[in-house]
Amino acid sequence: MATLRVALCQLDLTVGALEENVGRVAAAYARAEAAGADVALFPELAISGYPPEDLLLKPGFVADQQEALDRLARTVDGHCVAVVGWVEGHRHRGADPHDPEDGPWNAAAVIHRGEVVTSYRKQALPNYAVFDEPRYFDPGPAGQPLVEIAGVRAAVTVCEDVWLDAGPVARACALGAEVVLNINASPFHVGKQHVREAVLRRRVAECGVPVAYLNLVSGQDDLVFDGGSVVLAADGSLLARLPRFEEAEVVVDVPVVPAAGGGARDAVVVSGPAGDRAPAPLPVVEPSPEGPAEVWAALCLGVRDYARKNGFSEVTLGLSGGVDSALVAAIAADALGPDAVHVVLMPSRYSSDHSVTDALALAEHLGVDARTIPIEPAHQALLDMLAPSFGDLPSDLTEENLQSRIRGVLLMALSNKFGWLVLTTGNKSETAVGYSTLYGDTAGGLAVIKDVPKLLVYELCRWRNARDGVPVIPESILTKLPSAELREDQHDQQSLPPYEVLDPLIEAYVDGDATSEELLAAGHDPDLVARVVRLVDVAEYKRRQSPPGIRISNKAFGRDRRLPITNGYRPRPGGGT
């Protein structure tokens, strides 16, 4: 049986960093060539990084990116063919957005001996969830030719192409493809690897040929690309799986059965057969983390890459003694190392003793720098300054927000003075219902657990405590009643239903796009539905001004869920509420 030796180059690339990306691709290509590979796969839009968003609307950026690919091509000088994602075709100044023939295209350059021999144009452009590809690209036509690499006829495809039944892959296989090479920038959500591998098995079943699937690994603003590149044999078995959430390069000998009809049908001949060589080492099928371990790895990659790619080596956050900030501190210490983490305790007149002792214990367990700045002086000063305006109006949320905003001011001052990135600590449940203070606890550069519901916050903490057998997060943090401690004897559940009730409701309304009527039909309590729906809707203005958070769900706040702030949609009077 013939084999095609495929190098899977699962790299962490950076949006916009053309020179750096080209350098990393060239270095990985050289290693693939040294390992005797016939073809090396690189991620979708490897040169520009993914997603480049409106950088693609700059004609000069697209041109620079093409020059960068040309420089890369000159380094591709061996037997091995490189398949590299790039932006093909020129964006013209004043281009007519209505002209479907004008490009550019999201494409895979097939490079050999210094030349872009051919380029495949992605046919299926996703336009849902976090994706906006038709804003930038024209779709490639059906019926693009196969490419012959080392005597094997391959269907080169890009990302979404492989997700469609009876789609681009099936059409390519009908032309006689003997292997499918699919390059991706496929973002993470919980359980994504299962979905992904199931789709690939369906493709193999449909076409009867092996599939090599190469994914990007990267944190990019709110998105995590989780790697998990795989090779499936023609019988659907898993030949190789690369690790998730980290870079990896693996060379796999992929058994290929020559298609009936031989080489008779059209293909662009890119390279000839390999010479004699020893077989590649048997590839490893890396385990794919599940449950809290998967989420933890995603959050660590998201934090690490956001910090690194934006030039931060150290971070700071407020440690309240509660579970959310404890989790974020533990993630930050894992992601960046404890020396890079500076926690700040900012007790107020309402802070309990256990908050301070719990926070200090956590900091000590993690080995991070901790400091304490009581907020009372600024708190009293501001109350006095506002007294002439407020007169004898009763205390309300105003005074609670004041404390939270003083903390935001202190963290930002430390950030400005020392160059630390501020991490915010609000979870998805709070973010959904607006249980937060804008410019207070939402102040910072990255909202680490913005997409993590409160119940999962607890699960992650317990998992982390169990992981090394060392309970770094004090048990008392996990067992006390959640409280913002912004007034005497405050507890979350004076304002909110228990999280066991709230979290499923938020999941149905936010992630599930249900309406009030549908929530009632599903048996949720009418008063609760009315209250939670109203809270979620009204908090849109806060979310619009909060920092990006790492997406781990199928519907995260941000580019995934684009709701108007000005929004008059209400349950109909008499509609059940």
Added chain:
Amino acid sequence: MATLRVALCQLDLTVGALEENVGRVAAAYARAEAAGADVALFPELAISGYPPEDLLLKPGFVADQQEALDRLARTVDGHCVAVVGWVEGHRHRGADPHDPEDGPWNAAAVIHRGEVVTSYRKQALPNYAVFDEPRYFDPGPAGQPLVEIAGVRAAVTVCEDVWLDAGPVARACALGAEVVLNINASPFHVGKQHVREAVLRRRVAECGVPVAYLNLVSGQDDLVFDGGSVVLAADGSLLARLPRFEEAEVVVDVPVVPAAGGGARDAVVVSGPAGDRAPAPLPVVEPSPEGPAEVWAALCLGVRDYARKNGFSEVTLGLSGGVDSALVAAIAADALGPDAVHVVLMPSRYSSDHSVTDALALAEHLGVDARTIPIEPAHQALLDMLAPSFGDLPSDLTEENLQSRIRGVLLMALSNKFGWLVLTTGNKSETAVGYSTLYGDTAGGLAVIKDVPKLLVYELCRWRNARDGVPVIPESILTKLPSAELREDQHDQQSLPPYEVLDPLIEAYVDGDATSEELLAAGHDPDLVARVVRLVDVAEYKRRQSPPGIRISNKAFGRDRRLPITNGYRPRPGGGT
């Protein structure tokens, strides 16, 4: 010559407010029927409001919206036909985003005597600038039938359809259309009415039939829809223009020449000829404001609708004595009335006497409530609290930001206590280069002049002073050097180039999507280009957390310009900088 009596119902509708929108459409329909109209035109997506964004991903919302249209249809009970924008077709739970036949469609319901007789599906779905229609809608097919209204064969079309040469309108006219009825939600930018009327003249020249163009008038988050509905006769002359930036209802007798071939070709017959009636009054061609007057009207509508539709009757802002906050105060007073405006002076140890006196004079001229809260007590308290961390490190931006953030905290406290909407006062030049303090002067609900460059800020102030012959904005505010007054003897131009230099550079880089290389080729100073490009890029994280601002340009910050925060795109080493 036959006439078709067209009622142009240029309404201000609200996204999501299904009941309210239906009520307003029904009331306007009744007035059109009373005026003997043959057809009444209502805006694109009149029932849902525009743009409903991801509300459209809720199957229940789409269904509610369709029930609302059904209720509206029952009130359409006279001779007059109603053409109403709606979402046609069901969004199914779990719908396959790849299926082009699944709907929904952005459509125009043609309603008569209680029934939706037919519905036209928009063919051209914009996917650029602020538009994302293909995220939500399938395009309608070519070759949809004409509709016969009062004996006249009409091509009903929606918005973008009318912008295309040899597009949906030309195809409809080839089928024998005698008039084009085009309903819109067309957002404003400076000079848009000229562009719009030029496109319509091109359409009339192409097709030789009259065009009735009906636009929405509305402020919706960052977008303003400016009305300016028009009717063009078959010779291209302007029969009617409705006022811009306000609601209006006008009835126009549109002369129609029967098409060659009579009624032979297919059309859906909707209604019969009108009975005897007196001619409608001659329509007015309202003037279209230009220059500063146009921008002023747009900003007032944006402020008024944002406040009203989000439940605010009063606003507050910090008045520094500088030109930006003076402009915003004057706009707010015009938009909402002076009684609705509360300005706050928050002098620091660095504030000059003239700042306070100028600000107080402005407040008095405008007749708005003013109060003064010196920030020194909180300023000193915070410096003392931070002293143990800062030690003897020199003062820097940290201490400047501190003052701005104290002001943000005070304004938000007043907002929380009294329910006032906080208006921010940063202009486009500052927003571009990040000359602002996140959570400080950027803290608020609406950034009124976020899309107004600094030079235009001055122009608007001078225009407002000249308008009524009363210089409400003290001349000294317009002549002194701009300063943030965050340290001794600070002036903007210690940090920034003169605005005469900066504004054109920002326009080329931001609005024009130029790259560094292109700016250099255009003759801009290399050091300045490098500095400004870097400032604009790095400020992306601030803009991402700043409130929505009213769009007046062809490329505003926000949904119009979607750049990554994490962005490694830099001028090439040796590329000229």
